[in-house]
Amino acid sequence: MRLIGTTELLSLQLRVIASLVLRETRATFGTSAFGYVWAIITPTVSVGLLVFIFSMVGRQPPFGSSLALFFATGILTLQFFNELSNKLMTVFDANRALLTYPIIKDVDTLIARGLLVAATYTLIMAIFYVALVTLGLASLPARPEQVILAFLATWLLGLGFGTLNAVVASLWDTWTQVEKILTRPLFFISGIFYVPSQLPPQAREVLQWNPVLHLVEWFRHGFYPNYNSTLLDVWYPVGVGAAMLLVGLAGERLFRRARY
Amino acid sequence: MLVFDRVSKFYRVKGFKKTILTDFSFAFPADRNVGIMGKNGAGKSTMMRLMAGIEPPDYGHVYRTSRVSWPLGFAGGFNGSMTGIENIRFVSRIYGQDTERVISYVSEFAELGPSLSLPIKTYSSGMKARLAFGLSMAIDFDVYLIDEITAVGDEDFKIKSKAVFQDKLAKSQIIMISHSPSTIQQYCDCGLLLEGDQIRFFDQIDDLLLAYKELNQR
Numbered sequence: 001m002r003l004i005g006t007t008e009l010l011s012l013q014l015r016v017i018a019s020l021v022l023r024e025t026r027a028t029f030g031t032s033a034f035g036y037v038w039a040i041i042t043p044t045v046s047v048g049l050l051v052f053i054f055s056m057v058g059r060q061p062p063f064g065s066s067l068a069l070f071f072a073t074g075i076l077t078l079q080f081f082n083e084l085s086n087k088l089m090t091v092f093d094a095n096r097a098l099l100t101y102p103i104i105k106d107v108d109t110l111i112a113r114g115l116l117v118a119a120t121y122t123l124i125m126a127i128f129y130v131a132l133v134t135l136g137l138a139s140l141p142a143r144p145e146q147v148i149l150a151f152l153a154t155w156l157l158g159l160g161f162g163t164l165n166a167v168v169a170s171l172w173d174t175w176t177q178v179e180k181i182l183t184r185p186l187f188f189i190s191g192i193f194y195v196p197s198q199l200p201p202q203a204r205e206v207l208q209w210n211p212v213l214h215l216v217e218w219f220r221h222g223f224y225p226n227y228n229s230t231l232l233d234v235w236y237p238v239g240v241g242a243a244m245l246l247v248g249l250a251g252e253r254l255f256r257r258a259r260y
Numbered sequence: 261m262l263v264f265d266r267v268s269k270f271y272r273v274k275g276f277k278k279t280i281l282t283d284f285s286f287a288f289p290a291d292r293n294v295g296i297m298g299k300n301g302a303g304k305s306t307m308m309r310l311m312a313g314i315e316p317p318d319y320g321h322v323y324r325t326s327r328v329s330w331p332l333g334f335a336g337g338f339n340g341s342m343t344g345i346e347n348i349r350f351v352s353r354i355y356g357q358d359t360e361r362v363i364s365y366v367s368e369f370a371e372l373g374p375s376l377s378l379p380i381k382t383y384s385s386g387m388k389a390r391l392a393f394g395l396s397m398a399i400d401f402d403v404y405l406i407d408e409i410t411a412v413g414d415e416d417f418k419i420k421s422k423a424v425f426q427d428k429l430a431k432s433q434i435i436m437i438s439h440s441p442s443t444i445q446q447y448c449d450c451g452l453l454l455e456g457d458q459i460r461f462f463d464q465i466d467d468l469l470l471a472y473k474e475l476n477q478r
Contacts, residue, residue, distance in 0.1 A: 012356070019353035026342060100337035101330050102313035103354055260315045 020112035074192030088162025146222030160244030298454030326402035340381035370394035
């Protein structure tokens with residue numbers, strides 16, 4: 001009896017995941033280049049809207065000299081997290097037909113989507129921040145390595161939350177609706193349009209439990225030379241993300257049979 | 261090698277438990293073509309999904325060391341908004357095949373012409389079946405799982421399919437579900453009969469067909 005070796009299995013899985021990423025790219029962005037343009041336009045509009053509102057009422061940026069940079073660090077981070085959570089939540093259902101090919105497993109579709117969203121947001125953020133710098137609306141990040149780490153941490157938290165959501169949604173359909181309602185307040189509690197360190201201690205006490213807030217703070221710590229967040233604990237979002245990913249993957253394995 | 265080792269499989273639908281297999285052990289003979297017969301709902305397709313590895317068993321194991329195909333004759337894996345070519349490319353990629361070779365094989369075999377560059381959702385069911393059949397034939401498997409597809413397309417296509425099939429039979433093994441005794445007789449030389457509460461193996465195909473006939477007369 002010939003058993004398949006680990007390297008062979010690994011190369012097979014990589015091949016499957018790579019094919020899935022290409023297929024998802026095609027399915028998400030369509031044939032036209034406009035699909036990609038749209039992916040850039042959406043966050044631009046959100047940031048633009050906040051900048052517009054704040055300028056209209058004559059407010060100063062909550063921190064630094066650029067409204068656009070301040071809001072971008074908040075909105076892009078939250079959108080990256082939300083996109084992962086939403087895209088992964090529906091991944092099992094959306095790829096049901098693909099399981100016709102026994103070579104593709106549920107986890108492969110999960111990894112492929114996670115990679116595609118990360119690639120998309122790498123592109124979106126790169127274009128966005130480069131544009132801000134070019135337009136003179138922001139200076140170069142003070143700690144580029146911290147920006148990259150913040151990005152990776154956001155990815156981990158999004159993967160963890162998304163995987164957990166995918167498992168819960170596969171057991172209970174209504175979860176996709178409930179999750180949307182539960183995550184809606186994130187826009188207000190993640191420090192997007194204010195500086196969390198300047199809040200009263202009672203508010204900070206509560207808000208510091210939100211891991212997304214730490215990620216926003218982390219991005220700003222990377223961009224501004226003197227942001228000096230009193231809340232930021234980099235291990236908190238990383239720990240929560242890793243724990244959720246672990247529980248999510250365990251749940252995927254545990255409830256695998258229930259999905260058929 | 262394709263072996264079922266004490267496999268149990270059941271579904272729970274709204275509190276109602278439907279048992280498909282109970283403690284079923286069977287080693288599929290490596291050099292023979294196996295027909296699977298039984299009434300509707302006896303669990304033939306589920307058994308094939310277990311063979312392919314699409315579904316895990318509830319208890320026991322299914323061991324596979326050979327390259328087993330997906331259950332053929334099933335166009336469910338196509339993405340409707342992607343073109344025929346894109347779908348072919350995807351499947352050849354996941355199976356590690358030379359993409360261009362598979363595309364040229366399928367386009368010659370399925371005779372879909374320029375339609376291959378159109379999204380699958382514009383295809384008729386016949387066109388989809390031809391694409392699915394051509395695609396599975398383009399990839400070399402040790403075991404082909406066939407779930408009730410024998411007659412797709414027009415006469416010419418049927419003749420062509422048969423020829424390719426005969427060619428495949430020389431190198432590969434076939435496990436086939438069918439309700440048609442003549443199809444089973446033509447391609448298989450032994451078989452399983454699923455009777456709901458028991459599964460019987462027949463070493464001679466004529467015995468299988470006889471037992472199937474009796475089952476239907478009961």
